Amino acid sequence: MASPNRKTILLDFEKPLAELESRIDQIRQLAEENSVDVSDQIHQLEARATQLRQEIFSTLSPSQRLQLARHPRRPSTLDYIQAMSEEWIELHGDRSGSDDPALVGGIGRLAGQPVVILGHQKGRDTKDNVARNFGMAAPGGYRKAMRLMEHANHFGMPIITFIDTPGAWAGVDAEKLGQGEAIAYNLREMFRLDVPIICTVIGEGGSGGALGIGVGERLLMLEHSVYTVASPEACAAILWKDASKAAQAAQALKITATDLKELGIIDRIVPEPEGGAHANPIKAAEQLKQALLECLEELMSLSNQQRREMRYQKFRQMGIFAEELA
Template sequence: MTQSKNRQPLLLDFEKPLVELENRIEQIRNLAQESSDGIDVSEQIHQLEERAAQLRQEIFRSLSPAQRLQLARHPRRPSTLDYIQAISDEWVELHGDRGGADDPALVGGVGSLAGRPVVMLGHQKGRDTKDNVARNFGMASPGGYRKAMRLMEHANRFGMPILTFIDTPGAWAGLEAEHQGQGEAIAYNLREMFRLDVPIICTVIGEGGSGGALGIGVGDRLMMLEHAVYTVATPEACAAILWKDAAKAPQAAEALKITAWDLKNFGILDLLVPEPIGAAHSQPVEAAEILKAALIEELEILCEMTDQQRRDLRYQKFRRIGVFLDPSD
């Protein structure tokens, strides 16, 4: 009962029928164990479990963009540090931009993936309100992007591949961030990431928002977890701008084409990484194993290329984005 109460505030609306069915299965199982009549309910439980598995697949294979956005923002969804600790053999976090700042909203360090030294970095959200305030809800400051660039230059100097994990609603838009040069810091990263010699794999693990995502999003491969989103602006902001009504965010989410499936169809996404049925927050260990396998496979391919081949691949990848054909031509 305590567990159910703890889970209830984190339940999304479309998850409730599934949880109700799972609770019913658990109640029947508990009643059978407590009963002294020796009633066999194994067949009934088996049927309900099959129905629950079917319902889980039906729900998570027919989600709307707005529902996928809810999953991307789920407070229990694995974060950058969760994935790094799960997939790395060892990892040491490094701090500071060497300019006087150390942004907790963007973390990074040196680690090892399948025995290969790598630099891993990404946005870090909090688990609760207090942690989110400390992490600024994953919205990095100019110091965060300068720290990221320092770590990437370190990786380039020592020939270590770079793995970035994107999970932010956007860069911090506060007055202080503007005073510190937020736009310049992101623009500098965009330019410099194109010239790096080492392999770069960027993975959207949750919410990829605006320039805040792009600041660590230039790479040879762009991967997205199945229920992650990537967008030029949050649906709420888009709805407020276009219709003066943030309540129309679901409509905006549909129009913006923010899901991994949409971006795969547009050719922007290189690899869609599947999540366990029920999404990453329901089975985080399995989600990390799937992501690790995808990263290792892509890294093996990229490491076989020359530095120039990777730079050319990176350049051509982003040159193709936004190209379209006029039907009247």
């Protein structure tokens, strides 16, 4: 997983930081060419850059976090698998004539523990995105995921899922092939599996497409990922007939990891490196792996019945509210 060139793809709020870092590089280069000692000035500018980076990424709005979650250079499911697993064998097909490239999965080892890992897979460029259908899985993708989870359950291997999709594919063909049924079947069946299930939102968790592989005892979110019932653009178009109000919708939807942790939807926020996961993919993978191993150790100590009950109660408690008398 190579480090991306951050100069090629910059979000609006990253530009002041990029300009300062570029200025530091120019001063350092000029100093070397002219044999001038400017180490004190460089240290001051680097300290300012560090401070600016912290200020920017600690005060991001929900819409800015959404931009980070959709960043073209953000690590994908296969990136994390490559960085975290000692062994990896991808498995293909739903055994009904389909092999959806938008949802990948297989068998790997995590710190020596055999696991089944699966998740949505977006492309890195336009051509790859078209081939992967922008991470929007078809019914065959969810059926492939269920086949792999059944395999994990049969052989006693924990299941780890990575969620990163704008939503399930909503095309006419997807509806003809039973998109709703495929996702609903996964939701029901995941509740009965005996093995540990840990789900992580690594980028954009959108609607039923995310839920189709999102039922587990533990739901984690990377710090700058988002999880939502509908995209802010779709929400704005529905509520205000104006997609330009997406930022307002993002604020109201409570899509960030911090909001969802407070609401009890997710269990843990996994910190990202300064500048987001795309700034240092290797470190992001190390931090996610550590979080997964800690959750796995806890869940492996429980009985099958305890894990199923934990899973059930987790989702039963979502949406509880209290009414105040006028």
